Each structure stands twice: as structure tokens, then as C-alpha cells.
């Protein structure tokens with residue numbers, strides 16, 4: 001079979017190549033790839049900045065935002081041939097830490113978790129892949145290709161859960177939410193907040209085009225420019241850019257008792273001199289900053305439900321580019337109007 005593979009930490013090593021069929025030890029369910037979404041993590045791995053091959057191997061199959069079709073459900077699963085499925089990304093660490101022991105591997109405390117297509121387990125950018133049945137989520141057939149958005153939806157399903165769990169620390173009646181960054185995660189955040197009784201605002205650099213259109217289609221308000229120029233102090237900010245200046249501005253702008261959820265991952269920023277100023281703003285307004293990454297099985301299940309209850313026409317506009325596997329390098333190059341690019345292996 002063919003697969004998109006990379007030698008982690010070696011820039012320029014990615015290629016679309018012949019690769020052995022997945023070993024039955026990788027899972028009893030055999031799946032045919034339909035599509036795999038690409039994201040910033042894939043770009044970082046291909047640039048040699050991140051990623052780990054499986055133990056004893058030099059190359060890693062890339063890809064963690066999957067959608068596939070069951071070919072062989074194996075001897076012990078409730079799946080049927082033809083079922084659409086998505087593979088869960090993270091696996092608990094082998095120790096396991098207390099969080100992994102109770103199935104909350106997204107909160108792993110010892111860092112020895114593994115992740116498909118990222119850390120020590122092959123990903124989903126291969127014509128065939130395998131999984132244990134307990135790490136597969138069945139996708140409602142009505143979703144079709146939109147099932148490829150399930151993994152990004154898990155990220156925001158967990159982040160929003162974290163925000164409302166954290167909000168229970170005090171009496172809290174949030175009315176306004178600001179989402180910074182109108183990429184796939186930011187837009188899915190806006191979608192999920194728009195179904196609650198909240199005023200939703202999204203801020204991004206794009207002045208025109210699809211991003212403002214998608215935000216306004218949700219009944220939300222679109223902003224460009226500086227956070228400090230907004231004429232309201234948000235009760236919730238979901239930060240999806242990872243840009244230091246945007247994070248610092250978010251912390252200064254959040255309303256009293258507000259909660260900031262950081263989901264973006266960047267580097268560098270505004271320097272240590274600003275940290276005490278930022279911390280003072282947090283102290284004086286009782287603010288809470290919560291980081292959120294990955295998702296556990298509860299979030300994967302809920303994310304599937306969230307997709308089913310969303311407008312499919314709006315969701316389909318998030319998929320802005322479909323590339324063939326042999327053109328994966330083009331897929332990974334960011335273009336101005338991209339929201340979510342997918343690599344399509346077969347028809348849904």
C-alpha cells in the first residue's frame with residue numbers, strides 16, 4: 001500500500017511511498033482511509049521540528065485527523081464492514097499515571113502517552129490502517145466527508161467543557177465570549193458557543209473572505225484589529241492563535257471573574273518584562289487561565305454528537321481544499337483562503 005511518511009526531526013524527509021500493510025498487532029479492525037485533515041502539527045513534523053517514530057523504526061506514518069471505512073471488523077468488535085469511523089489519537093501511557101488509569105489520557109501527567117501520527121504510533125495517512133475497536137469512534141453515515149472534522153471538534157469540545165467546569169468555582173453568569181483566531185478550531189469554537197445563550201465575537205487578521213462570512217452566518221460578530229480596541233470586556237476568551245501579543249492582550253482585556261482558555265501553541269512572545277503586569281491583571285480581576293490540549297473518549301463521543309447537530313452546509317464550507325495523497329506537499333502549504341485542507345484517499 002501507499003503511505004505518507006516522514007523521518008521525524010529530519011526536515012525534507014517526507015514522502016509518499018510504498019509501505020508495508022499495517023500489522024495485525026496495530027489493532028484487530030482493518031480500515032480503508034477515506035480522508036485525513038492536515039493541521040499545523042503536521043507541518044511542524046514535516047519541517048523536522050516535532051514527532052517521534054515508533055520504537056525501533058526510523059519513519060512515522062503522518063496524520064491524526066482521520067476518517068475511514070471499516071474493511072474487516074475483526075473477531076471482537078461491534079463494527080460492520082462499511083462503517084465510517086474515526087481513530088482516537090492519544091493512547092494512555094504504559095505506567096499508567098492516575099489520569100491515564102481512569103481513561104483521562106488527555107490529562108496525562110507523566111508525558112509518556114503516545115499519539116497516532118505524532119508520537120511513536122503510526123498515523124492515518126496510509127491507504128489502510130488498523131485500530132483496536134475501543135479506540136475507534138463510529139461516524140454517523142449522514143455526516144459523510146464531514147466526519148473528518150471530528151478530531152478538530154474534539155479539541156474544542158474539551159476546551160469548552162473545561163471553561164464551564166472552571167466557571168463553577170464561583171457564581172458565574174457569562175454573557176460574552178471572544179474567540180481569537182478564525183482557523184478551524186476558532187470557527188468550531190464559535191459554532192459551539194453560538195448554540196448557547198451567549199454573544200459570540202471572533203477576532204482574526206483576515207479583513208474579507210470566507211472567515212468573516214462563516215462567523216456572520218452563525219449570527220456572531222466579526223472583528224479585526226487589536227483586542228484592546230474592543231468595546232466590551234469578554235467573560236470568556238478562547239485563544240486559538242498561540243501568538244504572544246494576542247495572549248497578553250487577552251489577559252488584559254478579559255472581564256472580572258472571566259476565564260481564558262488557551263488552545264493555541266506558539267513560541268516566543270512579548271518577553272518576561274510583561275509577565276508581572278499580566279499577572280497583576282489576573283489577580284485583581286479573579287481571572288482564570290486554563291490550558292487545554294487533546295481529548296479523551298468522552299470528548300470524542302460528544303464531538304460526534306456535536307457534528308450531527310450542526311448545520312452540514314456550514315460545516316462543509318470549512319473544508320476549503322481537497323488534495324490527492326501524491327500532492328501532500330501542496331496540501332501542507334498554507335494558502336490565503338485555507339480553513340481546513342484534507343487529503344482524500346478514497347470516495348466517501
Ligand SMILES: [Zn+2]
Pocket residue numbers: 092093096097098099100101105107108109110111112113
Ligand atoms: Zn498518563
